[in-house]
Amino acid sequence: MAAVMVWLPWSLLLLSFMCGTRAFYVPGVAPINFHQNDPVEIKAVKLTSSRTQLPYEYYSLPLCQPLKITYKAENRGEVLRGDRIVNTPFQVLMNSEKKCEVLCSESNKPVTLSVKESRLMAELITEDYYVHLIADNLPLELYSNCDGDDKKEEKDVQFEHGYWLGFMEVNKIYLHNHLSFILYYHREDLEEDQEHTYRVVRFEVIPQSIRLEDLKTDEKSSCTLPEGTKSSPQEIDPTKENQLFFTYSVHWEESDIKWASRWDTYLTMSDVQIHWFSIINSVVVVFFLSGILSMIIIRTLRKDIANYNKEDDIEDTMEESGWKLAHGDVFRPPQYPMILSSLLGSGIQLFCMILIVICEWAWCGRLSPEQHGLSLREG
Template sequence: MEPGASANREPLPLTSAPTRGSKMAASGVLGTLTYALALLLWCQGASCFYVPGVAPINFHKNAVVEIKAVKLTSSRTQLPYEYYSLPFCQPKEITYKAENLGEVLRGDRIVNTPFQVFMTIEKKCEVLCNSLKEPLVLDKEKSKLIAERIQEDYYVHLIADNLPVATRLEFYLNREEDKSKDKDIQFEHGYRLGFMDNNKYYLHNHLSFILYYHREDVEENQEPNYRVVRFEVIPQSIKLADLKADENGVCTLPEAASSAPQEMDPTKENKLLFTYSVRWEESDIKWASRWDTYLTMSDVQIHWFSIINSVVVVFFLSGILSMIIIRTLRKDIANYNKEDDIEDTMEESGWKLVHGDVFRPPQYPMILSSLLGSGIQLFCMILIVIFVAMLGMLSPSSRGALMTTACFLFMFMGVFGGFSAGRLYRTLKGHRWKKGAFCTAMLYPGVVFGICFILNCFIWGKHSSGAVPFPTMVALLCMWFGISLPLVYLGYYFGFRKQPYDNPVRTNQIPRQIPEQRWYMNRFVGILMAGILPFGAMFIELFFIFSAIWENQFYYLFGFLFLVFIILVVSCSQISIVMVYFQLCAEDYRWWWRTFLVSGGSAFYVLIYAVFYFVNKLDIVEFIPSLLYFGYTALMVLSFWLLTGTIGFYAAYMFVRKIYAAVKID
């Protein structure tokens, strides 16, 4: 989701995503929206800045502009491969760039290529390796491999000065009213390895590079500085017989109308030449804005107005729910506190009648507190990552930074997860704090590591670069047991020693009998009802997130994501309060586990949306890609359930303590 050596020095612009806000009159919850929108607009209007140590690279005329390869990707297989897994031309010495954790986990294997590109020096056509007299000969096995990759719709990803290569796509739109044609320009990440026509495979063996540069103002008598601001490619397939090349490797391209494409027959040897050309164009785009083109590549079918509209609808629905429950609660508390009507009140049904059981510890308090501790760990990590990314510090230009930061933050947030889990465990009358701390540190991360390890075995079997190398896996385990585990124990120790949460009423020794519940109080019905509102707050953003993960798009809407996260927290909290209020009114005091489960109900809708996205948006038919999709989706759903369940649980816990502290209990 993010695109490292000098080529990794990239600016970190303060802007995130274009945001538009409107004035919304309301207090309380809507004030949060106003503040968030003001913050986003401030980010939008602020000037760009550069983080210390991160600066643009200035090139002089004839300076080498290195072209590096990143990987091969396909949305059909979800299996990235390194560049030289196919028989491309290789330089004399292959050098892999030292990558950060996020790049390794994403399957990036950045390596040098034999392309020779010099600033402002154009090349009409040049043979990459071999010659016309001795063309590259691919045996049957290599030809079959290339044909398979073409059939699987693989893209090749290159970078120049850390800018990813893009293929320009132009569409002409007819307007009936004026009979004119409008040109709609879009960009694809990377370029297609080849194409199919009549069940034949054709390889793009000629690359026409178009590099745009911006001339920087310098003092007199100084050599001008140039900065790369865009990197495009036009891939072509040209048959060997139509290429004319001399002994120096200079070739002549045939006219487009008279040339035939380079076929790759998987049943026999194939002879071909890899060629390339370079064209430079001056651009008015400044270096700080050079990523703007790449961050609008995806086909955005959902406009900003739709997102703002859903934000307003969700907040007004939340406001209505808040008004209803506050008015009802005020009436209940006023009735319960009338001293002359105590006898009548005690005969009524309602949430006050279960005051002696509402804080009775639930079953499996250790597991509940451990899950909630992991939820707090996730919440802190996500909040910090989204906020920092919104400020531009984890933009796609910082390749791998987002995932690296998320991994390290989750480890360090273990101290907060352990503290909250330890204090809650003591509140629930738990005594085995060491076992509770071990459960908190191992339960959720153990499930995540187990699923990822199983999926990684399948990726290893496919020899994909997406497989996590063994040294990286050992490093992750060392981070888990060397950073996260001790911090969880430390936080748990202090949380368990701290005074437990002060409950406003005492718990009876004998549990109260729970009356028969109506059908709509069923747990599964509650999950379905409670999950609609939070899912409605963020399902539009899911489209962009899934596109970034599964269709190799850049995700850059962190400003909106921060706003959606705030809405998610508010809506989860309010719907959880409403559900626990209805449950207590039905004299069912078993709310601890139920609130956690029901508050995470939106995760069920995320799962349904993931299945819908798989069927309608992706062209995955093979077993292992499908297994990878649903395996990683299961981890996303589990994490989202923990996050929303934790938010709802603590909101409901605060609400329950508040209402029982507001009434007079005999």
């Protein structure tokens, strides 16, 4: 009782500093305000596929590179995810349109892919690899029905992370060599005497495959896209060298989405690729093995109980066999107690940390999607 009275004042003092709060998602980084024609840097993250678990670095492919390649400092979570965030040669200015620009082309000469590079490019296309880019820390998203149809209501719109590196048709491989970037900005409300600032709230892309002969270029590294459906896709033949242009365009649109709500689209994506086959297969195997093990244990216990109930077979019941021989091993110390305790303690710690991250951080909205790899780092 005396101990309780000693700790009671300190407990009341600690409780006096507590206050009730209500919160869900707090962005992990401060917003960046852009002025007219300010550069908006587009960075590459990695290449991933739903068919394989091997990510590729962006410049492991023969893609256009800037004059100086600079990699972003990454946290432990990003390293575990396989992210290699690096700058790209795309030149994007805030609220500045670009109809068609040519990348990494000297004197309007097309890029030549060697046989080895063409083979690697074709291999990744056949394995359904996605290219992941970010702008203002916002991942690139691909509207899943980029076929000219009007978008449905916002709640019905589906997006995919990144864009397809290419596609296959009639046993031929085609590369998406033109990217139409669509960036959405939100104009901040300021006083009349202040200059308006903009914030990036969405980053979309429409990939296209355009044949070399259908592109018209000039000396200013600009190009003219073919009209309508007059162009043919750019084929990649893995058995020979291929020539092509890498091009891009930039389109800006104003949006009513505020900066604090720009992640709502990503957090409500309904088309995120889930390995349902692996999950169902694992669940079926677990239940099947659990059922077999339960049947064996029940059968053994019934047999043992029946033997114990026989009064005329006392001598047989005294003889222990099978799993009953180990009933006294609980009092026998293990051969390597430190290793056992270390493994057991580490396992309990990992389990508790994963449980805390999932329940407290993820479900309560305390994991910020702005900070890539935060969930792995916190775990």
